Amino acid sequence: MPYAPKEIEPKWQQRWAEARVAEVDVTAPGEKLYMLNMFPYPSGDLHVGHGRNYILGDALYRYFRMQGRAALNPMGWDAFGLPAENAAIKRGTHPREWTLANISRMKAQFLRWGILYDWSKEIASCEPEYYRWNQWLFLQLYKRGLAYRGMAPVNWCPSDQTVLANEQVVDGRCERCGTEVVQRELEQWFLKITDYADRLDAGLDRLVHWPEKVKLMQRNWIGKSVGVDVDFFVPSLGRPIRIFTTRPDTIYGATFMVLAPEHPDVPALLEGAAGREEIEQWIAAVTNQTALERQEAGKEGRFTGKVAINPFTNEEIPILLGNFVLMQYGTGAIMAVPAHDERDFEFAKALGLPVRVVVKAAGQRTPDASELTGAYTAKDESAVIVNSPLIDGLTPPRAIEKIIGEIERRGIGKGIVRYRLRDWLISRQRYWGTPIPILYCDRCGIVPVPEEQLPVELPLDVPFTGREGNPLAKHEAFVRAKCPRCGGPARRETDTMDTFVDSSWYFCRFVSAHDDEKIFDSDIVNRWLPVDQYIGGIEHAILHLLYARFVTRAFYDMGMVDFEEPFTRLFNQGPITKEGFRDPSDNMAWVPLGEVEMRDGEPVRKGSGVKLVSEVGKMSKSRFNVVPPDELIEKYGADTERVYTLFIAPPEKEAAWSDEGVVGAYRFLVRVWNMGEQIAAAPKAAGAAPSALLRKLHQTIDAVTRRIERFEFNTAISALMELSNALGEALGERAPGLREVYETLLQLLHPFAPHITEEMWSRLGHEEMILLSRWPVADRAMMQEEVVTIVVQVNGKLRGHVEVPHPPEEERVLAAVRQNEKVQQWVAGKEVVRTVYVPGKLVNVVVR
RNA sequence: GCGAAAGUGGCGGAACUGGCAGACGCGCUGGACUUAGGAUCCAGUGGCCUUGCGCCGUGCGGGUUCGAGUCCCGCCUUUCGCACCA
Numbered sequence: 001m002p003y004a005p006k007e008i009e010p011k012w013q014q015r016w017a018e019a020r021v022a023e024v025d026v027t028a029p030g031e032k033l034y035m036l037n038m039f040p041y042p043s044g045d046l047h048v049g050h051g052r053n054y055i056l057g058d059a060l061y062r063y064f065r066m067q068g069r070a071a072l073n074p075m076g077w078d079a080f081g082l083p084a085e086n087a088a089i090k091r092g093t094h095p096r097e098w099t100l101a102n103i104s105r106m107k108a109q110f111l112r113w114g115i116l117y118d119w120s121k122e123i124a125s126c127e128p129e130y131y132r133w134n135q136w137l138f139l140q141l142y143k144r145g146l147a148y149r150g151m152a153p154v155n156w157c158p159s160d161q162t163v164l165a166n167e168q169v170v171d172g173r174c175e176r177c178g179t180e181v182v183q184r185e186l187e188q189w190f191l192k193i194t195d196y197a198d199r200l201d202a203g204l205d206r207l208v209h210w211p212e213k214v215k216l217m218q219r220n221w222i223g224k225s226v227g228v229d230v231d232f233f234v235p236s237l238g239r240p241i242r243i244f245t246t247r248p249d250t251i252y253g254a255t256f257m258v259l260a261p262e263h264p265d266v267p268a269l270l271e272g273a274a275g276r277e278e279i280e281q282w283i284a285a286v287t288n289q290t291a292l293e294r295q296e297a298g299k300e301g302r303f304t305g306k307v308a309i310n311p312f313t314n315e316e317i318p319i320l321l322g323n324f325v326l327m328q329y330g331t332g333a334i335m336a337v338p339a340h341d342e343r344d345f346e347f348a349k350a351l352g353l354p355v356r357v358v359v360k361a362a363g364q365r366t367p368d369a370s371e372l373t374g375a376y377t378a379k380d381e382s383a384v385i386v387n388s389p390l391i392d393g394l395t396p397p398r399a400i401e402k403i404i405g406e407i408e409r410r411g412i413g414k415g416i417v418r419y420r421l422r423d424w425l426i427s428r429q430r431y432w433g434t435p436i437p438i439l440y441c442d443r444c445g446i447v448p449v450p451e452e453q454l455p456v457e458l459p460l461d462v463p464f465t466g467r468e469g470n471p472l473a474k475h476e477a478f479v480r481a482k483c484p485r486c487g488g489p490a491r492r493e494t495d496t497m498d499t500f501v502d503s504s505w506y507f508c509r510f511v512s513a514h515d516d517e518k519i520f521d522s523d524i525v526n527r528w529l530p531v532d533q534y535i536g537g538i539e540h541a542i543l544h545l546l547y548a549r550f551v552t553r554a555f556y557d558m559g560m561v562d563f564e565e566p567f568t569r570l571f572n573q574g575p576i577t578k579e580g581f582r583d584p585s586d587n588m589a590w591v592p593l594g595e596v597e598m599r600d601g602e603p604v605r606k607g608s609g610v611k612l613v614s615e616v617g618k619m620s621k622s623r624f625n626v627v628p629p630d631e632l633i634e635k636y637g638a639d640t641e642r643v644y645t646l647f648i649a650p651p652e653k654e655a656a657w658s659d660e661g662v663v664g665a666y667r668f669l670v671r672v673w674n675m676g677e678q679i680a681a682a683p684k685a686a687g688a689a690p691s692a693l694l695r696k697l698h699q700t701i702d703a704v705t706r707r708i709e710r711f712e713f714n715t716a717i718s719a720l721m722e723l724s725n726a727l728g729e730a731l732g733e734r735a736p737g738l739r740e741v742y743e744t745l746l747q748l749l750h751p752f753a754p755h756i757t758e759e760m761w762s763r764l765g766h767e768e769m770i771l772l773s774r775w776p777v778a779d780r781a782m783m784q785e786e787v788v789t790i791v792v793q794v795n796g797k798l799r800g801h802v803e804v805p806h807p808p809e810e811e812r813v814l815a816a817v818r819q820n821e822k823v824q825q826w827v828a829g830k831e832v833v834r835t836v837y838v839p840g841k842l843v844n845v846v847v848r
Numbered sequence: 849g850c851g852a853a854a855g856u857g858g859c860g861g862a863a864c865u866g867g868c869a870g871a872c873g874c875g876c877u878g879g880a881c882u883u884a885g886g887a888u889c890c891a892g893u894g895g896c897c898u899u900g901c902g903c904c905g906u907g908c909g910g911g912u913u914c915g916a917g918u919c920c921c922g923c924c925u926u927u928c929g930c931a932c933c934a
Contacts, residue, residue, distance in 0.1 A: 213852065213929075220851080220930055227934080245934060258934090295932060322932095329933045336934085342849080343932055420933055541929085647873070649860060654927085661860070664873045670888090706864090715862065718872035725872090791868055796915040798868060799901080822901075836914060842867055846914045 003673035005637020008759040013111050015758075021065075021771060022116040024072045026511045026524050033064055033071040034528050036507055038536030038544070039123075041078045042102035046109045048632065048645060048657060049576040055642045056573055056651055056713065057535045058115040062751040063708050066775040072528060074510040075110070075117035077103050079126035080499045082160060085432040088464045095432040096460060099126055112630075114638050114754045121513040125502035126432070130509065132455030133519040134501055135437040137551070139448050140558060142438075146192045147426075149438075149446060153328075154425055156184040161469065162429045163188060165498060166422055168543070180290055189436055189495065190423040193550045197222055197419040199564070200549055209569035211652075214541045221542050223420025228404050229331065230413035232257060232308040234269075234319065241265055241308060241319075244330030244418060247337065247379065248407065249399035252388035253358035254335035257308050257319045258301065258347065260327040261286045266304075269319060273305040279321070286323045294323055299347045310335075311412055312390065312403075322347055330418060338375065345375040358387045359396065424547065426498040429470045431462060433496030441483035441490040450484050456492070470494055503544050504551040507531055507566055519560075526562050534567040537575070545570070571711060574654040576645075632662065639753035640666045646713040646752055668721055669756055672749065675724070675731060676760040679742050687736030694782055696726045697741050702778035704748045713752070720749055739764070744776050791842035792817055794826040802843075810837050817843050 016022075037057040040050065057073065064071040077099075084095035091098075103124065110117065123130050141147040155164045159179035168174070169181050193200075201222045204215045228248045231240035243257065259266060261283040270276050279302045286294065300323045307316040324343055325334055338348035338355045348355055355369040359376060362384050367376075376383075379396040386392060390406060391399040407413045427436065435456045437449035449456055459478045462471045472478060473494040483490040505519075511528045512520035536544075545567070552566040632641050644665035649655035688694070700723040707716035723745055730738055743764060750757040750770050761770035788808040792800045800823045802816040814835060817823055823845070830847035837843050 216852065217929060223933060225933070243934085247934075291932095299932085324932045324934095326933065334934045341934065343934075346932095418933085538928090644873095647860090653854095653861095656860070658860075658874070661874055667888095668873085714860090715872080718862075721872055793867080793915075796867090796913095801868090825901095834914070836867090838867055842915095844867080844914055 001677065003670050003756070005639060005669075005755065006634075009112070009114065009633075009638050009755040012755045012758045013114055015769070016114075016116055016771070017111070019769070020120075021769070022061075022073060022118045023120050024070060024118055026072070026528060028070075030070050032528050032532075033069045034531045035061060035064070035071055035073050035533040036510075036531045036535070037073075037075070038534070038540060039076045039078050039503070039506060040106065041081055041083070042099055042106055043083055044102050044105065046106055048641065051113060051641060052576055052645050052651070052655075053535060053537065053573050054110065054115050055113060055645050056571075056711075058113070058754075059642070059646060059713060059751040060533065060535075060708065061116060062754060062771060063775065065771060066747070066750065066773065068774060072511070073117055074121040074513075075119070076121075076123035076506060076510065077106075077125065078499065078503050078506075079103065079124045080131070080433045080496075080502055082162075082430060082432070085430060085464070088432075092464075094460065094464075096126065099124075099432075109630075112633055112638055113642065121510045123506065123509055123513050125434075125499070125506065128455045128457055129514075129516065130506075131434040131458075131502070133505075133509070134434040134497060135449070135454050135456060136451060136519055137505065138497070138501070139437060139451060139454075141191060141554060142448055144554075144558075146195065146554060147189060148192065149187060149189050150423075151185065151187045152190070152425075153183045154186050154188055155181045156186070157181055160430075163425060163427060165425045165500070165543075180292070182290065188425055188427040189438075189493075190425050191501075191550075193424045193547075194419060194421055196550050196553050197224070197421045198417070199553060200421075200546065201419075203549065203553075203565060207565060207568075207570075210567075211570060211572055214538070214545065214570060214572065217541045218546055221421065221546065224417060225419075226415075226417050228407060228413055228415045230311065230335070230407055232311060232317075232335065234265075234306065234308045236271075236306045237265065237268055240412070241333050242331045242413070243333045243335045244416070245335055247340065247396075247400070248403045249379070249385055249388075249391060249394075249396045250337040250340045250358050251310070251312050251335065251403060252391075253337040253339050253356045254310050254313075254317065255338065255348070255354045255356055256317045256336045258322040258325050258334050258336050258344075259304075259319065260325040260332040261321050261323065262327040263321075263325075263332045266321065269304045269306050278302075279304075283321065289323075297323060299324055299343070299350045301347060301351055303351075311407075311410070312388075318353070320351070320353075328422065329420065339369060339372060340375050340377055342375045342377065345372070356387065358385060359383050360386050362395075424498075424550075426501055427495040428498055429495055431458075431464075431471045431496065433499060434458070434501065435472070436493045436495055436497055438493040439481055439483060439490040440493065441486060441488060443488050444483055444485045444490075447483055447485055447490065453484070458496075470496075472496070500543055500547050504547040505555070507534075507548070508555070508561070522560050525560075529561065530563050530565055531567045533569045533571065535571045535573065538572040541572070571652070573651050574649070576648075577654060577656050636662060636666045637669075637755070639669055639756050642754075643669065643717060643752050647717045648714070650714055651711055668724065669753060671728065672724055672745070672753075673756060673760070675727060675742060676746075676763065678731060679739050680760075680763050682739075684739065689737035689741050690730060690735050691786065693726055693730050693735070693738075693741060695785060696723055697744060698778045698780075698782040701744065701748065701776045702783060705775070705778065708751065717752060720745065720752075723748075746770060747773060747776055788840060790816075790840075792820065792823050793842060793844040794823065795846060796844060799823050799826045808840055810839070813837060813843060817845065 035057065037054055061071055061073045079099050084099045087093065087098045088095045125131060138147055155169045157164055157174040157179055160174060163186065164174060164181065173180055201219060201224050204219055207215060225246050227244055227246035229242050229244050230248065231242050233240045270279060273279065282302055301320045304319045304321060306319045308319050310317050324347065325332065336344040336347065338344040338353065339357045340359050355372060357366055357369050359378065360366045362382055366386050381395050383396055385394050385396065385399045391402055394402065404415045435458055437454060437456045439447045439449060441447050459475050462475055464471060479492050479494060481490045481492045508520045508525050508529060511524045515521060548566050552561065553564050555561045556564050640662060644662045647665055648661065700719050703719040704716045727738065727741055727745060746757040746761050747770060758770050784806050786806055787803050788806050790802050790804065790808060790813055791798060792802055800820055802820050804812050804816050827845060827847055832845060833848050834846040835843060
């Protein structure tokens with residue numbers, strides 16, 4: 001019977017489901033292992049790029065199971081979010097219907113891939129049973145002052161009609177739709193993640209099993225910088241303006257001060273200033289620019305006509321306004337040291353401001369300010385401070401220490417650690433999300449919804465008319481409420497929460513998925529968490545992972561969990577790309593290379609003459625170059641997709657999908673199948689397998705085991721292909737003892753190709769599933785060769801081989817080399833300087 | 849600009865601590881079986897030539913070493929991340 005994945009795959013998928021093989025009793029004692037794939041947004045159909053993530057996790061899960069470990073592998077749905085609402089507006093469905101339909105489609109797809117999840121713990125963040133705990137979490141944070149309502153300049157996406165978190169703005173554009181984000185001054189809800197900046201930064205050091213890249217991105221995002229606040233007295237105001245600097249060692253070189261145009265002291269400084277009107281117009285213009293425009297404009301500034309006193313030189317230095325100084329960072333004011341800061345230098349050149357050198361390279365003469373073509377910014381031991389009476393001759397690190405001490409002694413400032421990280425803005429002016437459990441009472445002000453009134457349910461009877469703001473705000477019955485404090489009329493908050501709140505703690509919920517008394521059971525969570533192995537895309541390096549780390553620490557501080565880091569090991573799989581072309585007239589149309597012809601050097605769609613646009617992109621729905629897994633499974637089966645996906649490249653790397661490449665994986669499985677048929681049909685022959693094959697077998701067991709542990713799935717599979725090739729040869733030679741070898745091959749292959757291996761395992765007479773069999777253990781002794789072939793080099797060049805019995809003892813090897821004629825021929829007539837022996841590998845004879 | 853990672857056949861990629869470069873797979877070439885092959889099987893496949901126990905070959909240029917894809921120094925290129933953060 002030929003290999004027919006279409007018949008065997010559904011059969012085994014059903015058997016695994018019926019046997020509930022993946023269900024874990026979290027209250028049972030024993031060693032725990034919690035692995036987790038990031039739960040998906042149910043956007044619709046899955047493509048092979050998704051597949052990589054989940055297939056990888058499933059292979060690992062099956063391997064752990066076969067190792068006999070009680071692995072928990074749950075799955076759920078990040079089910080709130082904008083696309084559902086947009087689909088509702090576009091197609092007239094309800095976001096909930098759209099989302100639930102997608103969930104069931106995607107669940108069916110997981111099943112078709114043969115992926116095993118513990119569905120008894122399934123969660124969907126759009127259900128009140130889940131989001132009520134979002135609301136509960138919010139109230140706890142509110143109680144502790146970690147959730148607050150504040151007026152702040154926020155990022156507004158005009159297309160999505162909502163505010164965004166800083167983390168959701170990429171290059172000044174909305175991460176989701178690419179629209180340029182504008183700044184608006186709005187009153188919104190924030191979570192005080194900045195309170196945790198220091199702990200989030202310090203904690204990264206302990207995450208030894210996280211990719212360095214992710215840690216670095218988080219470190220940069222948190223942006224810790226150690227510096228000092230210093231007051232510069234301003235005579236015209238009769239009080240000082242405070243600046244922040246990380247280089248107080250250069251303070252003698254501060255020849256002017258620059259304020260952000262939005263700085264609160266600006267109006268007072270402009271009192272009676274010459275050209276005040278022009279300056280105010282300029283401020284207005286700069287303020288209206290996006291961050292991007294502001295940067296592209298180059299360095300611009302205006303003189304205020306006022307001065308400040310440099311507290312160390314006692315000189316009067318001019319105060320300017322500059323478009324490059326950000327109000328959001330530090331104090332919104334800087335001391336400018338043009339000689340030793342690139343930006344200050346540029347600004348000074350543009351406006352003709354004085355430059356003073358106060359740092360020089362150690363052992364070199366001090367350059368004249370006029371010689372400088374750029375700023376000299378060295379701040380390590382290679383530099384020396386000059387022209388600075390108090391700290392002359394010191395290296396920058398020593399000078400910084402001394403000058404901060406002096407600033408603090410004089411009471412004009414203090415050392416301070418600042419962070420780039422800003423508070424997490426969670427308000428969204430959208431419908432499909434968790435309602436923020438807050439009431440506004442005319443008499444009592446902001447009143448949190450009492451916990452016993454949770455959940456504040458999201459009403460479903462809401463019309464979706466399009467872009468006229470949040471439909472929730474128009475739902476009278478929802479908005480109108482009674483104040484729980486005074487009983488008077490109150491208005492309900494109609495903003496919903498950022499969906500990243502949902503995903504900031506969902507990993508805790510899986511082990512208490514159906515608890516309707518509390519957010520989770522601390523005992524169970526403390527037993528099962530942190531997650532031992534977390535798998536997901538690098539795109540969450542900052543957003544989700546940072547928020548999850550923050551919320552976990554908040555739980556920790558509330559005494560709810562006894563760990564601060566939610567994910568012990570993190571693995572980021574790379575994206576899958578596919579080469580092809582895009583039809584510019586129809587964004588939905590991705591044209592595979594096979595349907596493209598070149599005409600006059602331009603890609604054109606075959607038969608139509610439509611010019612195409614080159615596109616090699618990350619495979620994601622929004623880029624429209626998607627390989628649908630359904631077709632693939634229809635043609636080759638899920639096992640082929642699984643094997644190919646894992647074989648294509650190292651899993652952390654970007655991988656280019658190739659339709660031809662899939663065939664190789666398929667052929668491999670066909671060969672495995674045909675060998676199984678042959679072995680099942682043959683009578684059980686007595687005798688052991690050839691020793692070379694047994695050696696290969698045990699080497700393969702060893703290699704596959706090691707490689708799975710190291711996420712080297714591509715080479716694990718290639719090792720299995722080698723074993724299969726060797727087994728094929730032995731079969732051709734009608735060698736005995738091949739059944740055992742084949743069965744072990746099936747076990748090793750199971751995590752990658754579960755269906756075909758279950759089928760063949762059962763055909764060979766096993767009653768129990770291969771999934772429940774025990775992972776083979778390599779016999780070290782069997783891995784050794786009886787005869788070891790040693791490579792012999794003379795002066796590093798290959799000059800022959802010698803064979804010695806195992807173990808290859810040095811004396812025996814060297815004796816064999818001395819007797820080897822070929823090698824002696826190269827040594828003859830020369831003096832042997834040295835003999836290098838690398839045990840078990842080679843001998844190098846050095847001659848002169 | 850700053851930071852990180854990576855450069856190996858026609859392609860995806862192997863090579864553990866320096867030790868036979870190119871495993872495994874795709875593609876390609878030839879053959880077998882075929883009415884047919886885009887199925888299957890077999891053989892070959894880094895380059896060069898004088899076809900040998902040959903020479904060259906892991907982005908470029910140096911270095912260390914008996915020996916370098918691997919280590920060191922200097923370039924070049926690509927990808928990713930950050931980007932006026934004082």
